[in-house]
Amino acid sequence: MTAGGNRVLVVDDEPGLARALAITLRASGWDVTTAADGTSALAAAAEHLPDVVLLDLGLPDMSGLDVLAALRGWTRVPVVVLSARQHGEDKVEALDAGADDYVTKPFAMNELLARLRAAVRRSVVPSDGEAAVVEAGALVVELARRRVLRDGVEVRLTPTEWSMLEVLVRNRGKVVPRRQLLQEVWGPSYGDETNYLRVYSAQLRRKLEDDPAAPRHIITAPGMGYVFEP
């Protein structure tokens, strides 16, 4: 993992809970800052720029929702809300106000840690254009954009070619049985037309492989199916 993504700001007015949280979080490798009220929480957030905020809704000086609103005025840092209010509209309000998650007290510590990890993981890569790409040598398969690059230039694939490549790449490294391949590309009523597989694997190799006769990515598993090797 990268160096970033390990600073957490704990906002809680209950000294006992705040201390317990800080100890557990530090033991898990987090860099912890604490604040006991809304005003200092906002100051601490601006100063330390945490990667995630753990926010108790019950604060002495201002509403937790106001803290959340103030934070959202200038940052998209993930905020996990802690609250004793188990039921009611509180959860909906907090989530719609920009909270990323909502955990009710009492909570299991390992679950809270997992939710913190999830919140940070999401924010690390803002799922920009570069997500969902599979690289394999000179090949770049962009599954979400439905296109494939070879040495940086786009290769035009027909719908059926793309569909077959997509199934193979989604199961990359594993042999896709012929029957499964046929059904996922041509429909549930197909299963024995192995001709199709031969024709289209050949076309994919011709378009994507340096030496179609000695393929390095679209490999035949004789008697079983095909496999895409990254």
Place this chain on the structure above:
Amino acid sequence: MTAGGNRVLVVDDEPGLARALAITLRASGWDVTTAADGTSALAAAAEHLPDVVLLDLGLPDMSGLDVLAALRGWTRVPVVVLSARQHGEDKVEALDAGADDYVTKPFAMNELLARLRAAVRRSVVPSDGEAAVVEAGALVVELARRRVLRDGVEVRLTPTEWSMLEVLVRNRGKVVPRRQLLQEVWGPSYGDETNYLRVYSAQLRRKLEDDPAAPRHIITAPGMGYVFEP
């Protein structure tokens, strides 16, 4: 109007619950697709490219965690896990396996809806959401003001032309499947009237492209759909 962030894939093998969820979600403005097992869920995800997945862990054919892992092999779509297991390590496992949220049954529907909204809101890239102006060569598309400039002069578009351009620009760089384009512009009951796409893509090209016969922005992805290239 509902151009982005409203497609949800519901994966649940319990027909009653799946139906109830679908009805409630549709009433809340979601475009719902359902799948009853892991295999069809993966196929549906690849075909419909949902904005969020609601995934029950108890599936007949494969583990929900395997479905999650398969999804994460090629997409970062937010996944909200549904499960009857209230305690234990299940939550931690699911969250660390890439889930974005974890809701235990029974759940309050309004909380689930709020968590779905939060999951989708997070995944929207700020630059996309805030970019009311998209530039593409000599073209300037002002999404907020619903107008488009070519070489600095405004081009008059009919409502349908604008609607189609808007969908394409909001998904710029990605192939918009024909079916999705038809449904977002003409309504949910359309899907096979590919005539419309041909007519309106031609009109847009005539109004926006320097050489309508060799378009540089409104590109055809044969057999799949259309894509706007910035």
Place this chain on the structure above:
DNA sequence: CCCCGGCATCAAGGAACCGTCAAGGTCAGG
């Protein structure tokens, strides 16, 4: 040695698809 099954390659016909044009049809405004 020859046969045969599985795989790769090639070619051809028909279907599907795309771009284009133009004829109605509907509706609002003058």
Place this chain on the structure above:
DNA sequence: CCTGACCTTGACGGTTCCTTGATGCCGGGG
């Protein structure tokens, strides 16, 4: 009522793509 803008629908040529059958290569078994 007329006009103009816009949407729908149909038709037609050119192109691409899917399917199918034929052919050739290779290795294992009779």
